[in-house]
Amino acid sequence: MNDQQITRVPLIAGNWKMNLDHLQAIAHVQKLSWTLKDARHDYGEVEVAVFPPFTDLRSVQTLLSADRIPMKLGAQDVSPNSVGAYTGDIAASFLAKLETSYVLVGHSERRHGHGEDDQLVAAKTKAAVGSGLVPVICVGETAEDLEERGAAAVPVEQLNAAVAALPKDSEIVIAYEPVWAIGTGNSATPEQAESVCAALRHSLEEKFGSEQASRTRVLYGGSVNSQNVASILRLPNIDGVLVGGASIDSQEFARIVQYRKHVTAA
Ligand code: PGA
Secondary structure, X not given: OOOOOOOOOOEEEEEOOOOOOHHHHHHHHHHHHHHHHHOOOOOOOOEXXXXXXXXXXXXXXXXXXXXXXXXEEEEOOOOOOOOOOOOOOOOHXXXXXXXXXXXXXXXXXXXXXOOOOHHHHHHHHHHHHHOOOXXXXXXXXXHHHHHHHOXXXXXXXXXXXXXXXXXXXXXXXXXXXXXXXXXXXXXXXXXXXXXXXHHHHHXXXXXXXXXXXXXXXXXXXXXXXXXXXXXXXXXXXXXXXXXXXXXXXXXXXXXXXXXXXXXXXX
């Protein structure tokens, strides 16, 4: 594939999961933005997004806009429906009103903890795109999948299902997150992550053509920290990282964002 001409801006995304209430969220984002300001971080060179719990979104949005912090906001989930009698759900249009740019769909903690299947993930993906949000489509194999079918088969199937009903040219981000690597301290090797991310991009190319596949960012997630991030982001098909645990610590997350400044031995 010829994607040499297209430059993809790396995306460093922090998935806070169910951590930090809205008061803690404000303090956290303030510290993070001060640290990045001191380091003269260029948000145009390396994009930064945080994915707080729903109850924090309004507070973080207000802070980002009042202090003109060019950090992007993401949500952790979205309803497949628009409005109506769906107790507990949050519509994509509500998130868009809060200047939320991104939303996670298909995170393994939702697939496994809440029984979300490929069909529901596809419906959420479509709802997000329909409201102008960029879905971050999370895919990844379990340890058993890895043993039985290799690393790429399940993530590619999950991706194909999620984008099946999407119009061409929809902006999406893909996050390859091996389930066995999430929250375990065992990240995939950079080579394995690269080979699955390349397979995911190839599958996008088959569906949407090479231009769109070359533009789409494919992230890696699963035990990313400031020690391993630089070696992961050296690879050509990996355009950013989705960080869980290490995104709760503002100093550690700031170090991850500044991965270009530190070269690791890994
Ligand atoms: P982790 O989580 O960085 O704590 O492994 C990643 C994720 O679940 O998105």
